[in-house]
Amino acid sequence: MGVTIYDLAREAGVGIGTVSRCLNNHPSVSPETRAKVLSVVKRLSYQPHAYAQRLASRQANTISAIIPFFTNHFFVEVLRGVQGKSQELEVDLILYGVHNADQVEYYLKRSLSRGHVDGVMFFSMKFPDSYVEKFQQIGLPVVLVDTHHPLFDSITVRNVDGAKSAVDHLYDLGHRQIAMINGYSGTRPAKERFEGYRRSLESHGIAVNPEFLFYSGKEKLDGFSRESGYNLMKRVLEKRNDSSSPSALFVASDIQSLGAVDAIREAGLRIPEDLALVSFDDIELARHAGLTTMRQPMYEMGSLAVSWLKARMKDPDLSPREETFLPELIIRRSCGSTARVTQSPASGRGAMV
Amino acid sequence: MGVTIYDLAREAGVGIGTVSRCLNNHPSVSPETRAKVLSVVKRLSYQPHAYAQRLASRQANTISAIIPFFTNHFFVEVLRGVQGKSQELEVDLILYGVHNADQVEYYLKRSLSRGHVDGVMFFSMKFPDSYVEKFQQIGLPVVLVDTHHPLFDSITVRNVDGAKSAVDHLYDLGHRQIAMINGYSGTRPAKERFEGYRRSLESHGIAVNPEFLFYSGKEKLDGFSRESGYNLMKRVLEKRNDSSSPSALFVASDIQSLGAVDAIREAGLRIPEDLALVSFDDIELARHAGLTTMRQPMYEMGSLAVSWLKARMKDPDLSPREETFLPELIIRRSCGSTARVTQSPASGRGAMV
DNA sequence: TTGAAAGCGCTAACAG
DNA sequence: CTGTTAGCGCTTTCAA
Numbered sequence: 001m002g003v004t005i006y007d008l009a010r011e012a013g014v015g016i017g018t019v020s021r022c023l024n025n026h027p028s029v030s031p032e033t034r035a036k037v038l039s040v041v042k043r044l045s046y047q048p049h050a051y052a053q054r055l056a057s058r059q060a061n062t063i064s065a066i067i068p069f070f071t072n073h074f075f076v077e078v079l080r081g082v083q084g085k086s087q088e089l090e091v092d093l094i095l096y097g098v099h100n101a102d103q104v105e106y107y108l109k110r111s112l113s114r115g116h117v118d119g120v121m122f123f124s125m126k127f128p129d130s131y132v133e134k135f136q137q138i139g140l141p142v143v144l145v146d147t148h149h150p151l152f153d154s155i156t157v158r159n160v161d162g163a164k165s166a167v168d169h170l171y172d173l174g175h176r177q178i179a180m181i182n183g184y185s186g187t188r189p190a191k192e193r194f195e196g197y198r199r200s201l202e203s204h205g206i207a208v209n210p211e212f213l214f215y216s217g218k219e220k221l222d223g224f225s226r227e228s229g230y231n232l233m234k235r236v237l238e239k240r241n242d243s244s245s246p247s248a249l250f251v252a253s254d255i256q257s258l259g260a261v262d263a264i265r266e267a268g269l270r271i272p273e274d275l276a277l278v279s280f281d282d283i284e285l286a287r288h289a290g291l292t293t294m295r296q297p298m299y300e301m302g303s304l305a306v307s308w309l310k311a312r313m314k315d316p317d318l319s320p321r322e323e324t325f326l327p328e329l330i331i332r333r334s335c336g337s338t339a340r341v342t343q344s345p346a347s348g349r350g351a352m353v
Numbered sequence: 354m355g356v357t358i359y360d361l362a363r364e365a366g367v368g369i370g371t372v373s374r375c376l377n378n379h380p381s382v383s384p385e386t387r388a389k390v391l392s393v394v395k396r397l398s399y400q401p402h403a404y405a406q407r408l409a410s411r412q413a414n415t416i417s418a419i420i421p422f423f424t425n426h427f428f429v430e431v432l433r434g435v436q437g438k439s440q441e442l443e444v445d446l447i448l449y450g451v452h453n454a455d456q457v458e459y460y461l462k463r464s465l466s467r468g469h470v471d472g473v474m475f476f477s478m479k480f481p482d483s484y485v486e487k488f489q490q491i492g493l494p495v496v497l498v499d500t501h502h503p504l505f506d507s508i509t510v511r512n513v514d515g516a517k518s519a520v521d522h523l524y525d526l527g528h529r530q531i532a533m534i535n536g537y538s539g540t541r542p543a544k545e546r547f548e549g550y551r552r553s554l555e556s557h558g559i560a561v562n563p564e565f566l567f568y569s570g571k572e573k574l575d576g577f578s579r580e581s582g583y584n585l586m587k588r589v590l591e592k593r594n595d596s597s598s599p600s601a602l603f604v605a606s607d608i609q610s611l612g613a614v615d616a617i618r619e620a621g622l623r624i625p626e627d628l629a630l631v632s633f634d635d636i637e638l639a640r641h642a643g644l645t646t647m648r649q650p651m652y653e654m655g656s657l658a659v660s661w662l663k664a665r666m667k668d669p670d671l672s673p674r675e676e677t678f679l680p681e682l683i684i685r686r687s688c689g690s691t692a693r694v695t696q697s698p699a700s701g702r703g704a705m706v
Numbered sequence: 707t708t709g710a711a712a713g714c715g716c717t718a719a720c721a722g
Numbered sequence: 723c724t725g726t727t728a729g730c731g732c733t734t735t736c737a738a
């Protein structure tokens with residue numbers, strides 16, 4: 001069906017080894033032979049057979065990304081980074097989008113299949129213990145993003161420092177009664193972001209007021225949802241008549257913040273005059289809604305993951321690396337800062353047609 | 354390094370052919386032999402080598418998707434559909450995200466590489482003429498989504514009908530002075546959406562008023578951008594003092610509509626009281642912003658693309674198929690309809706953590 | 707029902 | 723510098 005190196009060899013009057021060498025830029029080929037072969041390559045519009053190459057050379061030149069698809073915005077940005085770097089490095093990217101827990105194992109198994117991929121990136125989910133041994137054994141490189149395991153490379157965000165900056169910012173704006181809306185307390189981001197909140201207050205000599213802590217239960221998406229933000233904000237507002245009511249809130253995620261905004265508006269209150277808000281993530285909707293937030297460098301994380309994977313593919317015995325990214329404060333309207341970053345009203349990112 | 358069928362054969366005391374038959378559920382294997390082999394398979398935790406299989410069986414069980422990454426929202430939804438269906442059908446999905454025109458050719462070439470993929474899906478861009486012949490020649494299945502070519506399967510949206518519905522809706526709400534903000538007139542969506550606009554007015558006995566037509570130039574993203582919407586709306590508002598000013602607008606895309614909203618707000622006007630808006634696409638931001646719009650069934654389009662590709666892989670000689678999806682009117686706040694669909698305030702789709 | 711053997715198209719080691 | 727040869731791990735005839 002297709003043109004093979006045998007065809008090329010016959011046509012050019014050389015051996016297949018020579019053809020292969022030409023194709024792979026091997027140094028020891030005379031310029032004339034090379035020219036001759038390459039002209040035949042062009043004439044017959046030869047295309048190498050990817051899998052034959054991969055079988056013979058014993059590398060797939062392909063990596064896979066196992067990434068949750070339900071966390072809307074994060075994955076999009078990260079994926080951009082992954083995709084951009086994969087292309088730059090000329091490796092193929094197999095995308096495994098996870099919608100539920102079962103799929104994780106399925107994809108892990110699939111990636112494990114010998115020769116299938118040279119490495120896998122695993123995002124935002126707990127890496128199953130039952131698989132770490134398998135990967136170690138096979139020696140298949142793994143890079144973890146937004147999650148952590150001591151035996152693998154991992155790229156995470158400094159939630160504690162980020163949260164602290166967020167709350168510091170609120171403090172700097174004069175707020176002293178700062179409440180927090182959080183996700184499910186069993187999750188790492190919830191724990192760490194609370195820790196940052198705690199540290200900030202502590203550093204300013206303010207005790208954490210348990211009345212000011214609003215955790216979601218173990219619900220859908222661990223409470224990192226618009227619904228949860230809405231409901232928790234309702235609770236915040238109910239308590240408002242008490243002696244000391246918060247003048248500002250640190251919300252653990254933008255998506256919750258969006259729900260909180262709905263609740264605040266419903267109650268006829270103004271942001272930031274009545275209640276200032278700072279949240280976390282900087283998803284695209286946050287920009288649109290004017291939320292002050294802590295930006296996670298998602299693109300960069302995705303991109304770095306690919307670079308690391310590639311490095312590890314070259315040298316599998318590197319000891320596990322860790323990189324932590326510091327979130328950046330993005331000042332918009334919701335916090336009431338006068339040091340607001342000016343934004344042109346028409347700064348959309350792109351349109352679909 | 355890995356366990357091969359030779360190991361299995363030796364261990365089970367049979368030939369490799371038999372092992373292969375067991376693995377592939379070939380009927381002519383005795384139950385005992387099968388059991389014996391399969392137990393060895395399990396014991397040695399054998400994993401087939403994907404590329405060896407693919408080389409020998411001459412099919413890749415992999416498809417690729419060449420999809421623009423700059424059109425933020427559309428691609429995300431479509432990708433969800435593609436990914437979901439790929440998984441259901443157990444084919445691997447190679448993702449080629451396009452950021453600029455050059456990449457298109459690169460990826461096309463890459464997909465063309467013999468044996469690499471069994472089929473390719475091509476989204477939202479003009480399929481280069483220079484490549485249609487190549488694909489035809491190699492017989493590599495292609496499915497086009499949100500774009501069209503007579504020689505390939507294509508899945509598109511009925512822009513004309515959708516636009517007509519949008520404008521009909523405005524008419525039904527009592528508007529008679531309906532202007533249109535459009536993208537660059539050279540693009541298919543711009544042409545078709547205008548055509549729908551025209552037909553709607555015509556069917557109601559209203560002549561198209563050239564003064565009411567606002568086209569963007571051939572700028573970034575062909576004018577399907579927030580900036581363009583903003584700028585065109587400014588022009589609309591400047592003309593407002595004239596004898597007959599529009600009471601409603603049909604905007605060719607949500608993203609432009611978002612820019613238009615900015616401009617309207619800046620002018621101190623209200624939506625929908627002073628100006629009603631209906632747009633097109635139903636990107637996620639549209640929901641958030643309360644835009645009435647025509648929803649494109651993006652997930653379904655992605656999903657169908659994979660199904661079709663698979664069908665064509667089975668039977669390459671099918672004649673080209675076409676499917677057109679009818680956009681659905683999603684009523685929100687921007688049009689001022691009282692028949693508004695009720696929406697819980699907290700209906701976010703998902704959070705990142 | 708089964709084993710042996712011939713590819714699939716390529717890379718890479720080995721002679722020359 | 724170049725041709726030959728031996729795999730890579732699997733599928734698939736073809737005999738037995």
